[in-house]
Amino acid sequence: MSEFELAIWSAASGAISLVVLVCAADLLMTRSVAAAQGTAYNIVALLFVLLLSGVPRALVPELNPSALHTAQVLVGPLCSFLGNYWIRGWLGARQRDRFMDRALLGSGVAAIVLGMATLALPHSQQLPAAAIIVMVNVGLSIWMCVRARMHGDALALGIAIGSMLMLVGVGGLYGIALGVPGIGTGLQAMFASVCVLCLATIGAMLWKRNERARRMHGFEPEHSQFDPVTKLRSGAPFVRQLIKAQERRRRTRRDGAVIAVLVFQPERIVSQAGTGALNEVYLQVAHRLQRQLGAVNPVGRYWERCFIALSESIHSPAALRTMGLRVASAMRKPMHVKSADGTMVQVRVDIGVGVVHMGAREDSEVEDLLHEAEHLAEAARAMASRAAMRDPLTGETVPVEKAQFGHRRRIRAGAAIAPVTPGVRARA
Known part of the structure; x- marks a missing residue:
């Protein structure tokens, strides 16, 4: 490696280190898992660039060549494994698409296993085999x-x-790294620039994705479209966000659902622990709902004690049962909040969860879906599971665990739902 080439890759490594520092600052501000993953990903990527560019060998010639070669072979599959696993979380694959989830997880595991298996190949074939594994995984990531x-x-x-x-x-x-002839200083400068631009682009997307977490910690400016307590979108801005999401869902022909969470008797929490504790409860409700639906699905505060989420993609109508029960279970777990005198107290929130299958209401307006989900959440208060939906076969309001998923009849758009007890037919 010439001095000029060493300068090129040293400068590129320095620029990537700046991306790492920005991600580390994001981690210090938000202290979130996503920010920690982003920081670790960029650190591993920096290691990948350093090893394959030959900077360690140029700076420290006495390094063990065999150990350096092994590190070059394994660092690529390791990056592929970590990258696929973390991209799976950043894209919300578990909440969005079963194929995406399994493809990213499976290919990541396969990358690290095959990467270790390449060490059994002849010495001259190990690095080319690792290169193929990494390139295939990057291509898969682009597709996902x-x-x-x-x-x-x-x-x-x-x-x-x-x-x-x-x-x-x-x-x-x-x-x-393979010593391919014809890669001169100009090409190396281009490759170094592309590496920096690549990691800067991905880092910018991760910074944007963590924007809500920074708002919650007071590091982002407040806007009127965000609820001051939960930092979620609220009111008309949130409805507009749902309308755009509904339009996307219709274009992609994906099945979806609207979920409403109603908090009942908030005055009980105020009398027990104070107004500040109620705000903490609302904040925890918002956080738990977003965590269950995933960061990629819109969640907002429709009005004071009503929270709405839109799942833009569900695997099957039967998945609504699991989704409703999962959200209700998360909301019913005790919450620890600070009372007016500064002591920590445990409260249980009285909630109801309403689930509306959008596939059965294809022609309905977003406002109609929101109102139906809200009424279902009111009806769910009388149910043991605290989660309700319209039965696809009968049109009755039932607990989600009793919904029958077969050949459904379409529900009339604009059909009203009154709070009912389980097993009683809803008025249409």
């Missing part, structure tokens, strides 16, 4: 990001662009 964008995740497009740049940068780095 594009798929997520088609499902309505706007930030997935940025990650896809970053992954496309990564394909070029990774190919160039493996070419340098």
Whole structure:
């Protein structure tokens, strides 16, 4: 490696280190798992660039060549495993698409297993085999990001662009490590620039994705469209967000659901622990709902004690049962809040969860879906599971665990639902 080439890759490593520092600052502000993953991902990517570019060997010639070669072989599959696993979380694959979830997780595990298996190959074939594993995984990541964008995740497009740049940068780095002839100083400068641009693009998308967490910690400016307590979108801005999501869902022909969570008797919490404790309860309700639906699905505060979420993609209508029970179970767990005198107290929130299957209400307006979900949440208060939906077969308001998923009849748009007890037919 010439001095000029060493300067190129040292500068690139320094620029990537700045991305790492920005991610670390985000981690210090939000202290979230996603921010920690983003920081670790960029650290591993920096290690990948350093090893394959040959900087360690140029700076420390006495390094063990065998150990350095083994590190070069394994660092790529390791990056693929960690990258696929974390991208799976960033794209909300578990909540959005079963195929995406399994493809990213399966390919990540396969990458690290196959990467270790390459060490059994002849010495000259180990690094080329690792390069193939990494390039295939990057290609898969691009496909999954594009798929997520088609499902309505706007930030997935940025990650896809970053992954496309990564394909070029990774190919160039493996070419340098393998000693491919014809890669001169100009090409190395281009590959170094692409690597920096790739990680900066992905880092920017992760910074944007953690925006709500920074708002909650007071590091983002407040806007009138956000609820001051929960930092969720509220009122008309949230309804507009749902309308856009509904339009995307219709274009992609994905099945979806609207979930409403109603908090009953908030005055009981105020009398027990004070107004500040009630705000903490609302904050925890918002956090638990967002965690159950995933960061990629819109969640907002419709009005004071009503929270709404839209799942833009469900695996099957039967998944509504699991979704409703999971949300209700999360909301019914005790919450620890600070009372007016500063002591921590435990409260249980009286809630109801309403689930509306959008596939059965294809022509309904968003406002109608919101009102139906709200009425179902009111009806759920009388049910043991605290989660209700319309039975696809009978049209009755039933606990979600008793809903029958067969050949459903379409429900008339605008049908009203009054709070009912389980087993009593809803008025249409």
